Amino acid sequence: MPHSPITLGISFKMYFGYAQTLTWCRNVAASLTQHPAVLDGRVSLFVLPSFPAIAPVLDIFADSPVGVGGQNLYQSAYGAYTGEVSGAMLAEMGCSHVEIGHAERLRLFGEDATTVAAKVQVALEHQLTPVLCIGETEHGTPAAAIADCRAQIDNALSRATPTQRQQPIVIAYEPHWAIGASEPASLEHIASVCQGLREHMDSHPAASIIYGGSAGPGLLTRLAGQADGLFLGRFAHDPAAYESVINEASMLATPR
Numbered sequence: 001m002p003h004s005p006i007t008l009g010i011s012f013k014m015y016f017g018y019a020q021t022l023t024w025c026r027n028v029a030a031s032l033t034q035h036p037a038v039l040d041g042r043v044s045l046f047v048l049p050s051f052p053a054i055a056p057v058l059d060i061f062a063d064s065p066v067g068v069g070g071q072n073l074y075q076s077a078y079g080a081y082t083g084e085v086s087g088a089m090l091a092e093m094g095c096s097h098v099e100i101g102h103a104e105r106l107r108l109f110g111e112d113a114t115t116v117a118a119k120v121q122v123a124l125e126h127q128l129t130p131v132l133c134i135g136e137t138e139h140g141t142p143a144a145a146i147a148d149c150r151a152q153i154d155n156a157l158s159r160a161t162p163t164q165r166q167q168p169i170v171i172a173y174e175p176h177w178a179i180g181a182s183e184p185a186s187l188e189h190i191a192s193v194c195q196g197l198r199e200h201m202d203s204h205p206a207a208s209i210i211y212g213g214s215a216g217p218g219l220l221t222r223l224a225g226q227a228d229g230l231f232l233g234r235f236a237h238d239p240a241a242y243e244s245v246i247n248e249a250s251m252l253a254t255p256r
């Protein structure tokens, strides 16, 4: 039985310019009337643009259930942190989500387990749904990936209070070796790891476990409910491809 709702997130990373971001979002917003499963909440969408585009993207999706969020936040509430953006500001603007711990943040910007845990706590304090990215760096067995990812989840939630642990969270399972690749991890790998993470999150009913890493049209159908959704990147840059993934999610979603 597929998880409800089926969650489809997309991060534009730094691929899109400002106008391109708004055009993509306007196209998607205009198509929502064709997606009743989105409008009635059986398929949940969130979009993570670059920071300068967040305000107009919030306006574009203002009368829709589509969540909007940042690709990062800083772990302190305010102060002398030039170039950073606080969770408080994202929440004040109306963001619903914030991405934390993406492989590129770890590899290129020196983020580590300590910063990830601090950022998750700050996000939860501000009622932002963390899109917590986890994944193994090397391509190994599902069992090894499960052990690694469970430890990453435990670390990420280590500063959250028991109440905060019951808040919604999106766990984006993204094997680092499948990000920016030509194709996603195998169905067997994704299914085994997501199942292992689902068991680990048994006491967190508000957690969704979605898969990312070269995900695109066709994958959700092939997974047949073995992940709670997808975290999309390059292969949803074409709005038509994104539409087709929404259609797949709608077909899989629990009937009304």
Ligand SMILES: O=C[C@H](O)COP(=O)(O)O
Pocket: 011, 174, 178, 179, 180, 181, 212, 213, 214, 215, 231, 232, 233, 234, 235
């Ligand atoms: O944020 C999205 C993921 O890192 C996946 O990106 P990708 O589908 O372009 O590999």
